[in-house]
Amino acid sequence: MVLIKNVKIVPDLEGWLLLDFDDHTRKLVNINPQMYGVLAKLQDQTFFAEVFVDKELQTVSWPGELDLDPDKLYEDGIDVEQVKNLVRAVKNKDGFSNFIEKEVAY
Numbered sequence: 001m002v003l004i005k006n007v008k009i010v011p012d013l014e015g016w017l018l019l020d021f022d023d024h025t026r027k028l029v030n031i032n033p034q035m036y037g038v039l040a041k042l043q044d045q046t047f048f049a050e051v052f053v054d055k056e057l058q059t060v061s062w063p064g065e066l067d068l069d070p071d072k073l074y075e076d077g078i079d080v081e082q083v084k085n086l087v088r089a090v091k092n093k094d095g096f097s098n099f100i101e102k103e104v105a106y
Contacts, residue, residue: 002074003058007051014045017060018080019073027077031068039066 003022010016015032035042042048047062054061061067090096 002070004053004060004070004073005058007053007060009049009051015042015048017051017073019060019077021070021074022058025074026080027074028080028083029073029077034068039068041066 004019005022006020008018010018010028015030015035017029017031018026019029020026031042031048041064042062050062051060052062053059054067057067059067059070060073
């Protein structure tokens with residue numbers, strides 16, 4: 001079981017968090033797919049911004065005892081090193097952007 005040590009909201013990406021795990025990995029996690037049912041409250045960005053690490057559970061939480069499974073967050077997350085490598089590789093590469101738009105369905 002992995003535990004979460006720190007959480008930050010990712011600017012300009014609604015529903016995304018940057019998480020620091022106890023195994024020293026950092027991952028970007030898209031919470032949007034989980035925002036239904038009880039977690040539909042997270043669609044409100046003002047409420048979403050109230051995220052914190054519950055020190056007892058060591059996972060991300062929101063007021064009202066809303067929390068997420070740290071193992072699922074770890075599994076769904078994208079390692080920041082992979083993101084950094086991709087950003088460096090594609091920075092100012094219009095051909096890549098065109099390729100993604102054409103070949104990778106959104």
